[in-house]
Amino acid sequence: MVTLTSADSALKSYYLGAISQQLNTEVNPFLAKVRQSTADVWGKEVRRLAQYGVNGGVGAGTEEGALPAAAGNNYEQFVTTLKNLYGTVEISDKAVRASENNAGAFVNLLTAEMEGLIRSSAFNFGRMLFGDGSGVLCTVSSASGTTVTVDSVKNVIEGMTVDILTSGGGAVSGATGRRILSVDRDANTITLSGGALSGVAESNIVCVQGSYNLELTGLGAIFQDTGTLYGIDRSTHKWMVPYMQTSVGELSEIKIQKAIDKLEETAGSRVDMILCSWGVKRALQEVLSASRTNSDMTELAGGYRTMTYNGIPVVADRFCPDGTMYLLNSADFTLHQLCDWKWLEGDDGKVLRQVPGKPLYTATLVKYADLICTRPCGQAMLSGITEA
Secondary structure, eight states, rough: OHHHHHHHHIIIIIIIIHHHHHHSSOOOOHHHOOOOOOTEEEEEEEEEEESOOOOOOOOOOOSSOOOOOOOOOOOEEEEEOEEEEEEEEEEEHHHHHHHHHHHHHHHHHHHHHHHHHHHHOOOOOOOHHHSSSSOOOOOOOOEEEEEEEEEEOOOOOOOEEEEOOOOSSSTTTTTTSSSEEOOOOOOHHHHHHOOOOOOOOOOOOETTTTOOTOOOHHHHHHHHHSSSSSTTEEOOOOOSSSSSEEOOSSHHHHHHHHHHHHHHHOOOOOOOOEEEEEEHHHHOOOOOOHOOOOEEEEEEEEGGEEEEETEEEEOOTTTSSSTTTEOOOOEEEEESSSSEEEEEEOOSOOOOOOOSSSSSSEEEEEEEEEEEOOOOOGOOOOSBBBOO
């Protein structure tokens, strides 16, 4: 007979390993390539020493003159807070009891819930990779009833639970904890659960429930030329600013190669992954086709097959901003984490717990981590590319 105890055991011994493997390797090929480490984690923070420039204790001199004065490496300490990443599954008591005499049915029930959790988690963590940590999914243009017109629906999907906030992050009355019922990707509208939205206005922002300013430090935060990153002021540390070219227009091999050459020339950085939008990938294919350049295929972690440019994998991602191409050196990135994915356990060691006052059981997957790029000047971004 299937019981909650056996289900609890299955979640810990069987499903956890499979879920961790998929979330670590199949969310995004670049993220799968990034090193994961528990080093440099201190309490709730990541404190990472980053070296920049060169050792200054080198020089030429006379045969009998003084030796060069010692001058060690330059270091700055990066500091960021570990982000709390959660994924929750829910099973009703009725579903458990209906399958308690059928082990196969219960396995199918758990498997379906785990697959749903993986899809949801992969969507959100893939989105965070390109975000700036704010958790903003889109900006409101207008609202009527329960339908909201937004500037983009790239980062939303049916089933998400979202909050509508003011541009400063304050709650909009009656507009938090709403579930997305449908998405019109042609009209850029989302329809939310619940009653009519009365206080929603233009310039309000849409975020994943409770996630405002709490998400991973993604590429959107790294590719900026002002403000601070990991506590370091970019205005006084220019090596914290990546190579960025805007308004690129028509894509060409020369424009791409210029960025690659610039990184190697100024930072000694070698690009090993290109991320772009689907339209930019098609534009690159047109460029290579016009020049009759062969583009080989390669297989990346997680079984992902993709084209290459001069031997560099080119990965199109749904969350990459339109008209944008990132040229990255994965060796400069580390996902610092307190631990790998774990189930949140109660005092009794169980992961399945009843929701107070409801005939439901939930289990929560957790990971405490943040993404750090130790050499922002070794990365490049081309934007404003004309898509195909």
